[in-house]
Amino acid sequence: MVTTRSGRGSGGEVGAGHHRQVLNPSAGALVAFAFSLKVLLFPAYRSTDFEVHRNWLATTHSLPLSEWYVDETSQWTLDYPPLFAWFEYLLSRLAVLFDGEMVVLTQLGYASRATVAFQRSSVIATELVLILAAYLHCRRVSRRAFPLLAFLIALNPGLLLVDHVHFQYNGLLLGVLMLSLEALQRDRFVLSAFLFAVLVNMKHLFAVAGPYYLIYMMRTYCRPAAGFSFPRFALLGFTVVAVCGVSLGPFVANGTIGDLASRLFPFGRGLCHAYWAPNFWALYSLADKVLVRVAGLLGLTRGAEAGGHLSGGLVGVATFGVLPQVGPSATLAVTLAAMAPCLRRTWVDPDPKRILSDVAFVNLCGFMFGYHVHEKAVLHFVVPMAFAAAASPSAAMEYAATSWPAYVSLLPLLFRPTERALKLTLVLAHCAAAAAVLPRGKRRRSGWSAAYVWALLAVQAYCIAHEILLGSSTYAFLPLLLTSVTCAVGLLALFSRRLVSYAAPTTLK
Amino acid sequence: MAEGWQGEVGLTGAVLAVAMAVRLAVGLHPYSGMGNPPKFGDYEAQRHWMEVTINLPAKEWYVHTERNDLGHWGLDYPPMSAYQSYAHGLLVRAFEPAAVELGTSVGYETESSKDLLRATVLVSDLLIMFPAVFLALRAIYPHAGPRRRAWALAVALLHPGFVLIDHGHFQYNCISLGLVAGAVAAIWRGRDLLGSCLYVLALNHKHMSAYYALAFFAHLLGAALRLPTWRSSATKVSALGAAVVLTFALAWLPFLGDRDLALAVLRRLVPIRRGVFEDYVSNFWCVTHVAIKWKKLLSDQQLAKCCALVTAAACAPSVAHQLLRPSRRGLLLAALNCSLGFYLFSFQVHEKSILLPCLPAALLSLEYPWACLHFAIVSAFSMIPLLQKDGLELACAACVVIFISAASAGGEVLGPRRPGREAAAAASLTAMAALSAVKAFASPPERYPYLFDLLISALAFAHFACYFVYWNVELWARHSGTAATKRD
Numbered sequence: 002m003v004t005t006r007s008g009r010g011s012g013g014e015v016g017a018g019h020h021r022q023v024l025n026p027s028a029g030a031l032v033a034f035a036f037s038l039k040v041l042l043f044p045a046y047r048s049t050d051f052e053v054h055r056n057w058l059a060t061t062h063s064l065p066l067s068e069w070y071v072d073e074t075s076q077w078t079l080d081y082p083p084l085f086a087w088f089e090y091l092l093s094r095l096a097v098l099f100d101g102e103m104v105v106l107t108q109l110g111y112a113s114r115a116t117v118a119f120q121r122s123s124v125i126a127t128e129l130v131l132i133l134a135a136y137l138h139c140r141r142v143s144r145r146a147f148p149l150l151a152f153l154i155a156l157n158p159g160l161l162l163v164d165h166v167h168f169q170y171n172g173l174l175l176g177v178l179m180l181s182l183e184a185l186q187r188d189r190f191v192l193s194a195f196l197f198a199v200l201v202n203m204k205h206l207f208a209v210a211g212p213y214y215l216i217y218m219m220r221t222y223c224r225p226a227a228g229f230s231f232p233r234f235a236l237l238g239f240t241v242v243a244v245c246g247v248s249l250g251p252f253v254a255n256g257t258i259g260d261l262a263s264r265l266f267p268f269g270r271g272l273c274h275a276y277w278a279p280n281f282w283a284l285y286s287l288a289d290k291v292l293v294r295v296a297g298l299l300g301l302t303r304g305a306e307a308g309g310h311l312s313g314g315l316v317g318v319a320t321f322g323v324l325p326q327v328g329p330s331a332t333l334a335v336t337l338a339a340m341a342p343c344l345r346r347t348w349v350d351p352d353p354k355r356i357l358s359d360v361a362f363v364n365l366c367g368f369m370f371g372y373h374v375h376e377k378a379v380l381h382f383v384v385p386m387a388f389a390a391a392a393s394p395s396a397a398m399e400y401a402a403t404s405w406p407a408y409v410s411l412l413p414l415l416f417r418p419t420e421r422a423l424k425l426t427l428v429l430a431h432c433a434a435a436a437a438v439l440p441r442g443k444r445r446r447s448g449w450s451a452a453y454v455w456a457l458l459a460v461q462a463y464c465i466a467h468e469i470l471l472g473s474s475t476y477a478f479l480p481l482l483l484t485s486v487t488c489a490v491g492l493l494a495l496f497s498r499r500l501v502s503y504a505a506p507t508t509l510k
Numbered sequence: 511m512a513e514g515w516q517g518e519v520g521l522t523g524a525v526l527a528v529a530m531a532v533r534l535a536v537g538l539h540p541y542s543g544m545g546n547p548p549k550f551g552d553y554e555a556q557r558h559w560m561e562v563t564i565n566l567p568a569k570e571w572y573v574h575t576e577r578n579d580l581g582h583w584g585l586d587y588p589p590m591s592a593y594q595s596y597a598h599g600l601l602v603r604a605f606e607p608a609a610v611e612l613g614t615s616v617g618y619e620t621e622s623s624k625d626l627l628r629a630t631v632l633v634s635d636l637l638i639m640f641p642a643v644f645l646a647l648r649a650i651y652p653h654a655g656p657r658r659r660a661w662a663l664a665v666a667l668l669h670p671g672f673v674l675i676d677h678g679h680f681q682y683n684c685i686s687l688g689l690v691a692g693a694v695a696a697i698w699r700g701r702d703l704l705g706s707c708l709y710v711l712a713l714n715h716k717h718m719s720a721y722y723a724l725a726f727f728a729h730l731l732g733a734a735l736r737l738p739t740w741r742s743s744a745t746k747v748s749a750l751g752a753a754v755v756l757t758f759a760l761a762w763l764p765f766l767g768d769r770d771l772a773l774a775v776l777r778r779l780v781p782i783r784r785g786v787f788e789d790y791v792s793n794f795w796c797v798t799h800v801a802i803k804w805k806k807l808l809s810d811q812q813l814a815k816c817c818a819l820v821t822a823a824a825c826a827p828s829v830a831h832q833l834l835r836p837s838r839r840g841l842l843l844a845a846l847n848c849s850l851g852f853y854l855f856s857f858q859v860h861e862k863s864i865l866l867p868c869l870p871a872a873l874l875s876l877e878y879p880w881a882c883l884h885f886a887i888v889s890a891f892s893m894i895p896l897l898q899k900d901g902l903e904l905a906c907a908a909c910v911v912i913f914i915s916a917a918s919a920g921g922e923v924l925g926p927r928r929p930g931r932e933a934a935a936a937a938s939l940t941a942m943a944a945l946s947a948v949k950a951f952a953s954p955p956e957r958y959p960y961l962f963d964l965l966i967s968a969l970a971f972a973h974f975a976c977y978f979v980y981w982n983v984e985l986w987a988r989h990s991g992t993a994a995t996k997r998d
Contacts (some may be wrong), residue, residue, distance in 0.1 A: 023657040024521060024664070026919040034915040037908040042536035118904075419625050422632075423534040430527035437520050 028151035032132060035155035039125050043117060046417050051168040052110055053077040054089070054120060055103060061086050062093035062104040067255040070264050074106050076202040080264040084202040084246045090175075093125055094232050124164050128155075130176030131384070137183050146391040149438065153387040153400070158408045158431040159380045162424055167414055168379065174204050175384045182385065184374045185214075186353050190222040192211060194237050198244035205265055206378065209367030210360050212337065216344045220351045268329050270373045276481050278376040279410040279488030280369045282332075286326065287486055293322035339366040339496075342503035349503070357389035358396055362499050369496055376414065376485075379407040390439060397439035399495070404432045405454050406491030409461060413481050416473075429458075453491055460487045516869045521660035526640060529667035533635065537628040540901040541680040546713060547617050552901070553680040554617060555583040557609065557627060560599030563592050565612035568764035572775045582616065586778045588759050590715035598630040631676050631684065635639045638688035643667065643873070645689045649698035651876050658876055658923055661842035664916045665883065666872040669891035670909035671865050681862070686716035687869045693726070694845075696875060698838050702752045703731055703747075710757040713926045717779050721849035721856075721866045722743050729828040729844060732836035786813045790963040791861050792892040792970035793854045794820075800930040800964065808997055822852030827982050835989065839877070846870035854971075857929045861896050864974075878984075879924050884935060885918045885977055892970035894949060895963045903950050938973070940958070946968060 026034075056075040064072055069079055069086055072248035079086055093104045101114040102108050134155050139147035154160075164172050194214070201208045223234045252258045320326060340363050348357060364381040366470035368374055385404055389396035408428045415424045464480035543551020563571055563584060565990055571592050574580040585592055596871075602623070603610050609623040643666045647659050652664075666672075675686050681976050684894040696705035734746035765772045785798045786804060795804055795817070802986045804813060806813055828844035835943050851865040877881040890910055913966035949962040958964075 021921045023655075023921040023923055024661045024919050025921060026915070030915040030918045034912055035913070036530065037911040038535060038909040041532070044540075045535075046536045106719060212715065225891045311680065419538070419621060422629075423538075425533065426527055426534060430524070434524055434527075450730070 004139060011071055023162055026148060028136075028148045031148060031151045032155045035151075035282050036125060038156075039121075039161070042161070042165045043121050045166045046415055046420050047117070047166045047425075048414075049077065051112070051117075051120065054168065054170075055111060055116065056087040056106075056109075057081075057086065058093040058096050059104045059106045059108065061090035062097070064296040070252065070261040072106075074310060075109055078264060080267070082202045082205050082265060083252060083261070085170075085204060085205050086200060088170075089201065095119075095123075113444055115199065119246050120168070121165070124168070124170060126174065127170060127319070128160070128164065128172030128176065130174075131172045131179060132322070134176050134179035135388065138179070139391060141183070141187065142392040150387065150391040150487055152438070153390065153435065154384070154427045156431060157376075157380075157384070157387070158424075158427040159383055161427050162270070162408075162411050162414060163377045163380060166420065166424075167377075171377070171380050174200060174207065175380060177203065178207060178210075178381075179388060182356055182388075185217070186356050188221075188353070190218055190233075191236060191240055194240050195244060195385065198241045200250040207381070209357060209371070209381070212295075212344060213347065213360055213363045215350055216347050216358070220348050222354075255429075268372070272327050272372060274373060276376065276413055277489075278374045278378065279406060279485050279492055280370070280371070280374055280494060281335075282327070282370070282494065283489040283490070285486045286321070287482070289321045289324045292324065296316075296323055318508075329372045334368055336370040338367050339370055339500070345473055346503050357385050358399070361385035361389065362496075362503075364498055365492070365499070369492065379410060380492075383407045394440045400442060401432075401436045402450050403492070403495055404435050405457055406488040406495075408432060409457055410484060410488035412461070412464075413484055418468075421468070425465070453494070455499070457487050457491065457510050460484065517522040518660070521995045522644065522663065523548055525664045526661050527984070528664065528916075529640070529756065530632070530636070531675055532668060532909070533551055536673055536677045536905050536909065537926050537959060539678050539905045541624070541678065542900045544901070545619065549582075550617055550619075551680070553627065556595065556680060556682070557586075557602075557618065557907055558583045558616070558625075559592065559595035560602055561610045561612060561615050563596040564599035564603060564610060565953060568592075569771055572765075572778045573771070576614065578690075580778075584778065588714040588717050588779060589765065589775070590711060591682070592807075594634070594682060594715065598634075600625075613927065627680070627724050628677065628889060629806060630720070631682060634682055634713050635676065636686075639672070639684035639691070640667065640688075642688040642695065644690035646745075646873055647876075648697070649695045650839075653885070654876055661916075661920055661923060662873075662875045664919075665875050665886070668909075668913050669868060669872055669886050670913050671886065672903055673866050673892065673909055674821070674893070674897060675865060676838065676860055678905055679897070679900050683716070683862075683865055686712045686719050687865065689718060689752065690722060690845075690869060691873065694890060695871075697729070697841065698926075702733070706730065706750050706753045707757045707944065710754050711761065714758070714761040718863055718866060720872075721852040721863070723794075724825050724829050724844045724895040725832065725841060725844040725848040725884075728832035728951070729836050730839040731818050734835040736836065737834075763834055780792055785810065786817065786857055787859055789861065790960065791859050791896055792864070792967040792974060793859050794854070794971070794975075795859075797860065797968050800968075814857045815856060821855040823884075824855050825980075827916050828985060829969075831985055831989070840985060840989040842870045842874055843981055843989065845976065846874065847982050847985060850974065854977040861893050871893035879917075879920055880931060880935065881977065882982065883923060884938065886913065887939065888973040888977075891946065891966065892974075894946055894966055898949065903946075907946070941969060 002246075047093055052075075056077045057079050058074055060069055060074075069083075072078070092458050095475060096103050096119055099119040103116045103119065105111070131154055132151070135150045136147060139150055160172055163169055177196055177200040181193045181200060184193035184196060197207075197210070197214055201211070218237060222237065223230050246328075249258065249261070250445065257360055273282050274284055277286060309446050343359055343362050343366075361382045365383065368382060371378075383400070386396065386400045390400035391397075408431065412424055412428060415421075445490075455456055460483050464484060467476075467480050518821055519745055535880065541553040543549065544555055559654070561621070565991050566578055570578055571585050573990060574584070578584070585595075599610050605626055606620070609618050609626065611618075611619070644663055647666070649660050651659055651662065664768040665781045672683065673712050675681055689708050693708035693712065696702075696708055706726070709722070713723070729751055731747065734750065736744050737743045737746055761764065762772065763777075765775050786798075787793065790796060798804070806890040832840055832844045846867050849870065853863050853867060868886060873884045887910060890906060890913075894903065894906065897903055945962070949966060952962075954961045
């Protein structure tokens with residue numbers, strides 16, 4: 002019968018070396034594949050964030066520093082910290098070579114072919130920072146894990162959907178975060194602090210991990226054994242202050258720091274985003290809606306209709322009908338309280354091997370309890386989890402479990418029918434492949450998590466059917482609400498499991 | 511790694527997901543004739559056929575009437591294409607009736623109708639091409655193991671030509687090519703009658719599938735003649751003949767009642783004399799036209815006869831081989847040689863016709879990995895002028911890189927490193943990449959506006975001609991005489 006030329010049957014596969022095994026792609030091939038897939042996504046849907054970033058290119062290119070945070074030509078004003086603005090400034094120098102119109106401030110909504118190609122390419126190119134971090138991580142931890150991590154990162158459906166379709170630069174930002182954490186794991190404390198300060202001055206949302214950095218560095222760098230090393234503390238402090246000084250100083254000098262602050266912290270936006278991010282507050286809001294209904298049925302209504310609109314698309318301060326109102330300071334307090342067991346554990350037993358999963362947890366806390374959280378922020382914890390997954394089977398299991406609710410919650414971000422099949426393929430294939438490929442620990446997967454995945458899929462099947470059959474006019478909020486709530490339940494369960502493990506240190510070690 | 515991943519289901523699922531994602535992403539790009547009235551392109555042709563078939567009775571489909579203007583993309587594919595248009599038309603009408611409204615929908619282009627039509631291609635691909643190629647690879651390489659087969663499936667389904675022409679440019683080659691792959695799978699499993707039926711269906715979907723006809727005919731006849739007794743041979747031949755005639759009759763059923771109608775349909779299929787080639791095709795006539803002005807030397811009629819003779823001569827070695835020494839692997843090589851022969855030498859060849867030799871080549875990827883992978887890339891390269899016209903040049907570049915990255919996961923299938931082979935591949939790829947870049951970014955000299963297209967055709971033709979010789983030699987050298995190559 003027929004055999005292939007180079008060896009007979011499956012016996013040939015066993016003897017072959019690792020890198021020669023068929024369909025065991027190298028990291029380079031995976032990255033090249035992902036790169037091309039992202040190029041294919043050039044004509045896909047672009048959110049207003051595309052115009053936001055074009056406008057920032059124009060702002061930083063055409064205006065003096067003193068007007069960066071003052072200008073209101075476009076409604077999409079600069080609301081990232083100064084180092085990101087400088088990044089846009091550098092990009093705009095390149096952008097003029099492609100299409101000069103792109104950086105003209107009054108060209109609102111400009112999107113020529115060259116503009117789209119340039120901005121999309123800039124996202125792909127700057128994501129190489131994250132790939133670099135993955136490479137450095139694997140070179141330290143396990144070279145063999147690099148193809149796996151390259152798959153989890155380069156073909157990450159979160160980054161594909163948010164960065165390469167919706168349009169943002171999370172790949173770059175997370176790359177800086179992961180480089181900072183890589184430095185931290187190599188005991189390069191000052192470098193790590195420097196990179197983290199740079200990151201926070203590019204996007205201040207990353208400050209959520211600040212408390213962890215503070216605790217870890219105070220414990221391991223400033224107070225390694227006995228006694229507090231003031232010079233080391235001063236060095237760290239100086240690094241952070243210097244970065245912030247370079248970043249914010251010019252705006253203090255030109256007197257626009259106040260405008261900058263009000264752009265960076267728009268607390269008028271409300272607790273929940275128009276589409277509820279799948280966090281604790283989504284469940285809180287749902288509970289409030291239910292209670293309002295119940296109160297109404299019992300005749301206890303007292304003007305409780307205030308919170309009448311569900312995920313209606315309006316950005317504004319939502320008010321709750323029955324449950325207590327939640328302000329920014331309350332969310333901050335809850336977030337810190339949620340982190341506390343992890344921070345305490347870090348203080349008691351700082352372990353560089355746990356840095357990645359601890360930072361993932363701290364970011365998860367910020368996501369679950371933060372103020373006006375975007376669903377896109379799931380990337381802040383899934384990416385560190387992916388890095389951790391490359392080295393440890395238990396972290397791999399956690400990544401596999403987290404990926405379902407985290408990525409499914411991003412599906413509503415791309416609402417056009419054109420991208421429906423594509424986003425579903427990317428998300429479901431990644432989650433299924435991650436579950437299949439990632440090494441499993443000794444623990445067996447619980448029946449609960451399998452049941453949860455099936456429930457999640459069933460809800461998504463309903464949502465797709467709803468969108469196709471009823472369109473966007475009838476009960477349009479329902480698929481969004483269902484997606485948000487089911488994903489919030491999953492993430493809350495994962496959060497709770499981790500919280501319990503921190504609170505009961507005897508189970509580990 | 512976990513065991514589930516190693517299994518055939520997991521591997522195949524991963525390959526299918528990747529193939530689907532790439533198709534969906536290519537679908538975001540423009541289609542042929544997008545926003546280009548009044549004629550538009552192949553997309554409008556397919557949409558128009560849906561419009562005609564669901565609104566008019568079958569006897570009017572191929573006839574010029576006041577309700578059916580054949581001047582605007584009149585149906586000129588065989589009946590299976592018409593039925594396919596009918597089925598897809600019903601689907602489109604269920605979601606967006608205006609897209610297939612009779613008469614008023616000419617040039618209908620909306621975001622949602624683009625999504626719908628793209629979806630019909632994807633569904634056809636998923637239902638026909640994907641399973642057919644999967645089954646064909648299982649039949650051809652039963653002992654290769656799931657990993658090798660999944661790799662072969664990946665490089666077949668990620669073939670840049672298949673992806674770009676169907677999901678970018680807009681056609682339904684996945685149906686006819688899928689049916690041919692099904693025919694190969696059936697014949698490989700010894701089910702010659704089923705194989706003939708599937709092939710005839712392919713032929714009736716796109717008559718370009720006739721490029722394979724000589725190979726299938728020679729193989730099936732040769733195999734029948736080798737049966738032990740004269741009587742069994744005769745039975746086999748008549749059974750095959752009956753299967754072919756019956757399938758034809760079934761496909762043509764609505765048109766057979768009226769002799770004039772049947773002839774009218776047949777006339778639609780014969781290309782109106784459009785010349786020996788159009789635009790720039792990487793075949794013999796087009797490339798040598800630089801030196802020898804065939805179109806001036808000979809009339810169209812004479813050229814057509816000339817083409818037929820040369821094509822017959824080009825296919826003769828493969829046909830003879832299959833008549834004398836029919837073997838299943840030989841069938842694949844013969845189909846490859848015949849379809850490549852037709853592409854290189856026959857009359858009225860389109861640049862897209864290179865997809866026909868690409869199918870048997872894709873099915874041979876585990877046997878001739880380097881040649882088949884390289885051939886696939888050259889075939890995509892040969893279509894660059896067409897793809898650039900459609901605005902698909904970026905998609906083409908991305909698809910080729912995707913194909914190469916998937917191919918590079920071939921591991922041991924690709925064999926030991928051979929510097930000579932790798933250097934040759936690198937030189938060829940560099941030349942093609944450089945020429946593509948020049949075509950994309952530079953403007954040609956004013957005196958020779960088609961210089962780049964011609965250079966592309968010439969370079970691709972040189973590759974194709976080499977492969978034509980190589981695979982003909984392979985057919986005779988590797989599949990002759992010994993017992994191992996006999997059928998069963």
